[in-house]
Amino acid sequence: MKENLEQIVQPLLRWFDQNARILPWRDQPTPYRVWVSEIMLQQTRVEAVKPFYQRFMEALPDIQTLANCEEEELLKLWEGLGYYNRVRNMQIAARTVIEEYGGKLPDDYLELQQLKGIGSYTAGAIASIAYGKVAPAVDGNVLRVISRVTLSREDILKQSVKRGMEQAIVEIMPADRPGAFNQALMELGAMVCVPNGEPHCESCPLKGLCLARKMGAMDEIPVKKAKKPRRIEEKTVMIIRDGEHLAIHKRPPKGLLSGLYELPNTEGHLTQNEAVAWIKEKGFSPIRIKGLETAKHIFSHVEWHMTAYLILIEDPQETGEYLFVEPEKTEEKYPIPAAFAAYARYMEIKLGQEKYREDL
DNA sequence: AACTCGGGGCC
């Protein structure tokens, strides 16, 4: 196995030298810059990360500023990227680095993995790219490329398969260019040995030795066990306006979208009468109400099927549960997940522009 | 080992 796999090293490095994309985090691969990029890139495509990365690095240029950042501002910088615990964990790790390592990110593969949010992949990426150390960085790209090259039909979602791949990679990794080698594998997976659609084998530096290509089995590999279907949650979303302000609600500190702000909502699809009753139960005095279009938002493991109402109320008293904010302030200050994007225009409209269907 | 956690682009 090792003898065979060793043949990929030089062609891969040569290809990478000619074809590496210019990416913001490749510019000055300092430990912090690599760290931030790798956290953002977890389960997230390069093109999606780019705009977030630039803005984040300007706002929080080093570990110290990250450690000191207010959580609200931190989440605002991450708004729309998803997997929000990534950035909270990164801040926890930043504080650990300051307290235990004098503010310098460790260079050791195993020590890095002790930090919150840094697993085997991210530890290997930082150690190899930022510190030039021999360590594996096996992500979905690498699992796909290597399993195709070796015609492996093992389930790449199994931990044991990933560990085996990490070991195999370490054994062939060139000691003089570990960072380039890890990035080359990922780059090939992203640009040539692509995850969806036909791989571009004609332009692949490994086409001569790829066993999946030899057998015409590129479409059968990698093998992944089927995942279970998403559950569906029905919700009714309330856009509650008093004319000047919009009601928002901070989600609980644990679970889905924890700590982010949302439009008031409740379980199930409520009729208009039920929605009015719900509003009154919350202590508000509705004046007018209008039913809005339905919307769907898909998460990894859940689907929200939403219906919604636009509701005008009399001047609210602060309940503590709900915050009444100016819509413009919402955009600059409160992180709101993309799940509510379908109703964004109702959050922003000026009172009077919208015709309510019914007076109450 | 199974489940949780976002969002978007591509087929």
Added chain:
DNA sequence: GGCCCAGAGTT
């Protein structure tokens, strides 16, 4: 409509 992405933490 399904797939998967420079994964990691929790149970």
